[in-house]
Amino acid sequence: MRVKGLAVQEKSLSSPLIRIVDDDNSVRVSLIDLFSSMDLNAVAYDSPKALLEADNLDTPGCIVLDVRFSGASGLDFQSDLQKAGNRMPIVVVTGHGDIPMTVRAMKAGAIDFLTKPFREQDLIDAVTGAIKRDETIRAQSQSRANIEKLWESLTPREVEVMNAVVNGYMNKQIAGQLGISMVTVKLHRSNLMKKMRARSVADLVKKAELLAQQPVNQLKN
Incomplete structure (x- = not known):
């Protein structure tokens, strides 16, 4: 559960929220005070489990995550979030850091890895960067959702023509591949460009890459 008495009053649902996850009460209190002094919205939990039980991670922001807990480690929690497709930026902090641990955290997408005791300014810089990263991720996700709606309006043939166009094929080549006339290719191409608002x-091509999140030649119906 959320650690009582350690939550800054939330400004709004859209305000970035820093989730502090640390089993040391003194650290939680210290970080809440630090972020509060910077007019940053923060809440503290004593374990990853407490975070998941009380927070749906929908509110923009980031996570400041300790490594060592009883049971699963903070890095295991980080990996679980990544596997679940949650890309909430994480700043890892620990009093027992080593090179393998740092490498694992960074490979799993950590924004930064700070060893206790760390300078307050280093943490503030890391958290500020994490919040900006989250804003970028959410903007890209919304953009992809908008493009996906446009793509869903295409007919199967228009999707085939789009795949060919974004892979660099000319109208004559597309006509030969699909067994249709160049006039028909041009018609489909014009229609799909309008529908995709390209x-x-x-x-x-940019929209196709964002839509697919993989090489455009793998874009499918």
Whole structure:
């Protein structure tokens, strides 16, 4: 559960929220005070389990995560979030850091890895960077959702033509591949460009890459 008395009053649902996860009460109190002095919204939990039980992670922000807990480690929790597709930025802090631990945390997507005792400014810089990263991730996710709606309006044939266009094929080549006339290719191409709200082929390629989150030649129906 959320650690009582350690939550800064939330400004709004859209305000970035720093989730502190540390089993040391003195650390939790200290960090809450630090972030409060910077007018940052923060809440503290004494374990990853407490965070998951009380926080759905929908509110923008980041996680300041200790490594050592009884039971599963903070790094295991970080890996579980990554496997679940949750990309909430994490700043890892520990009093027992080593190179393998640092490498594992960074490979799993940690924004920074700080060893206790750390300078307050280093933590503030790391958290500020993490919040900005989260804003970028959420903006990209919303952009992808918008593009996905446009893509869903395409007909199966328009999807085939789009795949060919973003992979650099000319109208004549597309016509040969699909067994249709160039006039028909041009018609589908015009329609899909309008539906995708693409200003140019370059713009269409960018949207296809964001939509697919993988090489554009793997874009499927």
